[in-house]
Amino acid sequence: xxxxxxxxxxxxxxxxxxxxxxxxxxxxxxxxxxxxxxxxxxxxxxxxxxxxxxxxxxxxxxxxxxxxxxxxxxxxxxxxxxxxxxxxxxxxxxxxxxxxxxxxxxxxxxxxxxxxxxxxxxxxxxxxxxxxxxxxxxxxxxxxxxxxxxxxxxxxxxxxxxxxxxxxxxxxxxxxxxxxxxxxxxxxxxxxxxxxxxxx
Ligand SMILES: Nc1nc2c(ncn2[C@@H]2O[C@H](COP(=O)(O)OP(=O)(O)OP(=O)(O)O)[C@@H](O)[C@H]2O)c(=O)[nH]1
Ligand SMILES: [Mg+2]
Numbered sequence: 001x002x003x004x005x006x007x008x009x010x011x012x013x014x015x016x017x018x019x020x021x022x023x024x025x026x027x028x029x030x031x032x033x034x035x036x037x038x039x040x041x042x043x044x045x046x047x048x049x050x051x052x053x054x055x056x057x058x059x060x061x062x063x064x065x066x067x068x069x070x071x072x073x074x075x076x077x078x079x080x081x082x083x084x085x086x087x088x089x090x091x092x093x094x095x096x097x098x099x100x101x102x103x104x105x106x107x108x109x110x111x112x113x114x115x116x117x118x119x120x121x122x123x124x125x126x127x128x129x130x131x132x133x134x135x136x137x138x139x140x141x142x143x144x145x146x147x148x149x150x151x152x153x154x155x156x157x158x159x160x161x162x163x164x165x166x167x168x169x170x171x172x173x174x175x176x177x178x179x180x181x182x183x184x185x186x187x188x189x190x191x192x193x194x195x196x197x198x199x200x
Pocket of ligand 2: 096185
């Protein structure tokens, strides 16, 4: 099994705060997911999109799969992505994140290279960043048990597993304004991002 050849894009949420399907968000006349798929192909061979609308991806260079455990939020999507993944470690993004930071992805890879861990994610104060992170296929059963037991929070389960955490100050060297973790939950989030004109 390849260790690092897969990326998962979560695109099966309810988009309730946005008011329209977030899979369709456009930036500079391009869908964010299309941009992500292209950018991630520079690093990964296999791109898996976890969606309720597999037909949206027919013409794109990716595999589209559906949730196996439905209505459980992002962890349900991560679960289906990891089941589909042909790699030990998969990189996980959300379809509402406009920035792909290749240098940081490679930095995380280096951190877990040759290690046997459950994944790697970044600390933000006391919180963790569940996306722009790596997860191991080994945790599929842990996620199943957790979701069927009524769990929902990624943070709570991850705390019980063996993740490598990258300190916020180290991550900021790659993305001083934390843009690599920006995600669009409301229309206002998009206008703030487009208005800021900054990128890192
Ligand atoms: N496959 C899958 N992805 C999900 C699910 N729930 C959320 N996501 C994705 O996880 C990412 C982060 O979730 P949110 O930002 O809360 O997105 P959301 O649930 O669509 O939006 P809200 O309804 O406003 O909370 C987004 O890329 C969502 O598409 C799910 O049940 N299945
Ligand atoms: Mg979000």
